[in-house]
Amino acid sequence: MRPFSIAVFAAFTLSSIAFAARPVTVDDEMKFRSIVDVKIAPDGERVAYVVSTPNLPKDEHEGALYVVSARGGTPTRLGESIRIFNTPAPAPRLRWSPDGSTLALLAFAGDKPQVFAIPLSGSAPRALTDAPEGVSGFEWSPDGKSIAYLSRDPMSAEEARQRQDKSFVIHADAPDRPTRVMVKPLDGSARALTPTSQYVDSLSWSPDGREIAYSAASKSGFTAQYLTRIYAVAVSRNEPRAIVDRPGMNTRPHFSPDGRWIAFVSTNGKTDIMSSRGLAIVPASGGASRMVVGDDTWVYDFTWARDSKSIYVIPNDGPFASREHMFEQPIVRVSLDGHAERIIPGETVDYSLSFSADGRRLAYRAVEGRTMGDVFVLDTASGRSTKITDVNPELHDLALGTLKPVKWKSFDGMDIWGLLLTPPGWSSGRLPMLVYCHGGPGGGFTFGLFPQFMHTVGQIDLYPTEAMANAGFAVLMPMPRGGAGYGEAGQRAIVNAWGEADYRDIMAGVDAMIARGIADPDRLGVMGASYGGYMTSWIVTQTGRFKAASTGASLN
Known part of the structure; x- marks a missing residue:
């Protein structure tokens, strides 16, 4: 080889080494950032x-607000002087003012979350509310002159005294102070629109600004969500009227842009935790409601198309998110007659939908x-989707494992699915394998770097699976019956039977990975938290095949 060729070869080799992707560590995973809210401006030009x-x-997750052109580019940070509400994780509830001049979100004023307005002009943010118990949700009025918000009634002087001297006693099943709909002009005083007998969890302004639809239960506590009804109240008077009055979950009402309909999440009259949560519509004037999304679907998010003829929905489970697609949460457009079509193709998990006022753009x-x-x-x-941010650019320089769906037959012939994560660059040969049992049991895994927690800040996950893959492990994430992906019947399959068929589904997956030459049968581990912790504890009492186990937040 000639000297010049040797020099070129050496330079190329060193360059390749310098730019080679490096392994992912736990420290890397603890630095990854998450987008927790997205809203497009009314004019569709900014997001x-x-x-x-x-x-x-600080042992916390800190939120930062950015605005970027809808075509992409360099983002601008806003509101640096405020601390976005982050207990336990950032939950800003972003809302644009109707004229697009101001962003509002929840941020701390003292130790309580309040609504803050952040002008795009660069003027200082200012608090729009001073609710004694803070704000849990809010919406601008259509004319931008008022806000409606949710806040709990303030505590009595006696309760405040007891809490101060630490003599206050919390009684199990005692009713909490009600959460009510409040309306406040931007420069005026707040007033309550709903009675103290209702516990409100969500609201929506009518397009003409005359009414507010809301969902409320007659009690507080965990089971209250299955006792919710839909009401509407005129802003000019405190006289709610029932729109949907039936058992089960009826929540998150949202007026159609033309004001004729209200869409809401509903269990369709069922009252237990495993009931699927579909999407229903009801005339805004009242009358019979009907389901437009059912079929074992859990609706994660939705927003009306601007022509009021269809609704864009993010489903979990059901026809668009089951079997090999159970690891996805695609955007689906549903017409009011129930016809549905998938909008975004590919292996994608989608969140936080919002339309521009003219419906041209969806962020x-x-x-x-x-x-x-x-x-x-x-x-x-055009149906063309464009990525406009890159909030974790360091990922381009990291060696990432391969994550793919896998399927196997269980003991009774049922098809069981899971995700298999393998080390970067691996193509063949047996690997030490960790089995990661998900929580729930109605939970599951999705695509993403924290496959059980892409809906929130990823570091909630107890197990850094990407770092484990980079350390040479295969990670099997089984989705046994009882969890998401198999419909309501699949979730009910293990009622009063934890550790039976679900255990056999998991072990059938282990056997399948061994039979396919992926897993080393002599180097197996198992881990999980919550229900996954229970399953981990159960598994190590049923078999001696695992050399190591880790359990967290276990239900045992």
Whole structure:
């Protein structure tokens, strides 16, 4: 080889080494950022989003607000002087003012979350509310002159005294102070619109600004969500009227842009925790409601198309998110007659939908494959979706494992699915394998770098699976019956039978990975938290095949 060729070869080799992707560590995973909210401006030209960054010294996740052109580009940070509400994780509830001049979100005033307005002009943020118990949700009025918000009634002087001297006693099943709908002009005083007998959990303004639809239960506590009804109240008077009055969950009402309909999440009269949560519509004037999304679907998010003829829905489970697609949460457009079509193709997990006022653009957060998720904008006319952020650029320099769906037959012939994560660059040969049992049991895994927690800040996950794959492990994430992906009947299959068929589903997956030459039968581990912790504890009492086990937040 000639000297010049040797020199070129050496330079190329050194360059390749310098730019080679490096392994992922636990420290890397603890630095990854998450997008926790996305909202497109009314004019469709800008998108606001909040990025959550772990702060280990403070032991919290810190939110930061950004605005970027809907076509992409360099984002601008806003509101640096405020502390976005982050208990336990950032939950800003981003809302644009109707004229697009101001962003509002929840941030701390003292130790309580209040609504803050952040002008795009660069003026100082200002608090719009001073609710004694803070604010849990809010919406701008259509004319931008008022806000409606949710707040709990303030405590009595006696309760405040007892809490101060630590003599206050919490009684199990005692009613909590009610959460009510409050309306406040931007420069006026707040007043309550709903009675103290109702516990409100969500609200929506009518397009003409005359009414507010809301969902409320007659009691507080965990079971209250299955006792919710839909009401509407005129802003000019405190006289609620019932719109949907039936058992089960009826929540998150949202007026159609033309004001004729209200869409809401519903269990369709069922009252237990495993009932599927579909999407229903009801005339805004009242009358019979009907389901437009059912079929074992759990509706994660939805927003009306601007022509009021269809609704864009993010389903979990059901026809668009089961079997090999159970690891996805795609955007689906549903017409009012129930016809549904998938809008975004591919292995994607989508969140946080919002339309521009003219319906030309839809902004959302998408998690694709081995990512943490970024902001995308869909041009509804062409169907073209564009990624406009890159909040974790360091991922381009990291060696990431391969995550793919796998399927096997269980003891009774049922097809069981799971995700298999293998080390970067692996193509063949047996690997030590960790079995990761999900929580729930009605939970599951999705695509993304924290496959059980892409819906929130990823570091909630107890197990750094990407770092484990980089350390040479295969990680099997089985989805046994009892969890998501098999419909309501699948979830009910293990009622009063934890550790039976679900255990056999998991072990059948282990056997399948061994039979396919992936897993080393002599180097197996198992782990999980919550229901996954229960299953881990159960598994190690049923078999001696696992050399190591880790259980967290276990239900045992």
